Amino acid sequence: MIQIKRVGHVGLKVPDVNRVAAFYENIVGLEISDRSDGSVFLRCNDEHHCLGLYPAAERGLHHLGLEVHDSEALQPLGQQGLEAVPDEDPHPGIGESVCYRDPDGNRLKFYEGMNHIDQPFLLREVRPVKFGHITFHTIDLKRTLAFYVGVLGFRLSDTVEEEMLARVHCNQDHHGVAFLNDGQAKVSHYCFDLADWHAIKEPGYEQTVFGQGATSRWRNFEIADTGEKWHVQKSN
Numbered sequence: 001m002i003q004i005k006r007v008g009h010v011g012l013k014v015p016d017v018n019r020v021a022a023f024y025e026n027i028v029g030l031e032i033s034d035r036s037d038g039s040v041f042l043r044c045n046d047e048h049h050c051l052g053l054y055p056a057a058e059r060g061l062h063h064l065g066l067e068v069h070d071s072e073a074l075q076p077l078g079q080q081g082l083e084a085v086p087d088e089d090p091h092p093g094i095g096e097s098v099c100y101r102d103p104d105g106n107r108l109k110f111y112e113g114m115n116h117i118d119q120p121f122l123l124r125e126v127r128p129v130k131f132g133h134i135t136f137h138t139i140d141l142k143r144t145l146a147f148y149v150g151v152l153g154f155r156l157s158d159t160v161e162e163e164m165l166a167r168v169h170c171n172q173d174h175h176g177v178a179f180l181n182d183g184q185a186k187v188s189h190y191c192f193d194l195a196d197w198h199a200i201k202e203p204g205y206e207q208t209v210f211g212q213g214a215t216s217r218w219r220n221f222e223i224a225d226t227g228e229k230w231h232v233q234k235s236n
Helices: 017-028 071-079 141-151
Strands: 004-014 031-036 039-043 051-055 060-068 097-101 107-112 128-138 155-160 165-169 177-181 186-194 206-212 219-225 228-234
Touching: 004 017, 004 107, 004 128, 017 031, 017 039, 017 051, 051 060, 060 186, 071 097, 071 107, 128 141, 141 155, 141 165, 141 177
Parallel strands: 004 051, 060 107, 128 177, 186 228
Antiparallel strands: 004 060, 031 039, 039 051, 097 107, 128 186, 155 165, 165 177, 206 219, 219 228
C-alpha cells in the first residue's frame, strides 16, 4: 500500500484547448502557467498548475494527478500487480511520475512534487485557492473502494444511502475523490475551492445552487459553460 499526499490536479481532453483555457481564465479565475505541444496548463496558487488541458477529438478525462511524498513512494505501485500506462503527453512542472488505471479505466498519474512559481498573479475578481475534489461514476463501488482504499491507501470518509455514494480522503480534507455507484464509468464533476463563493455570482452564466455539501459548511455552486462542468465551494 502507498500513501497519497494529496489529490493535486486534473487533466482534461478537449477539442478546442484555447477556447476552454479562455473560459478557465476569464470565468473561473485561473491563470495560464505553461504551454507545451498544444497543451495548456493553468494555476490557481503558487504551484505550477491545478489543471491541464490536452487537445483531443472528444472531451474526457486525461488523468487525475495524485501527488506522493517522494519518488520512493512510486515503487510499491509496480508491486501491486498494476500495469503502467504509457505516458507520452507533455506534463511540465512535476517531478518523476508514472501512470496506472483504476478499475473503471480512469488514468491516474502519480507524481513526486510540483514546481512553484514566484511570479505574482494578475488581479482578478475571483480566483480558486486550490483543486478540491473529483467525483467519478463507477460501475462497481465495492471493487473501486477495494482499489482506492486497499491499494492506494485512501481512507473512507463517509457513505450516503449505503452503497449509492462513497467519499474517500488521503489528508485532512473531508474527501479528495468521491464515487457514484450507478453502473457507469465516467467523470461526474471536479471541484475548485474558493475563499469567497460570493465572487462567483456573476450575471450571464448558468449557475445551479445544489445545496450544502459534506466538504464544507458553505454552499456549493455548479457552473457550466463551453461544455465544462465544475463546482466551487468555500474553503474552510
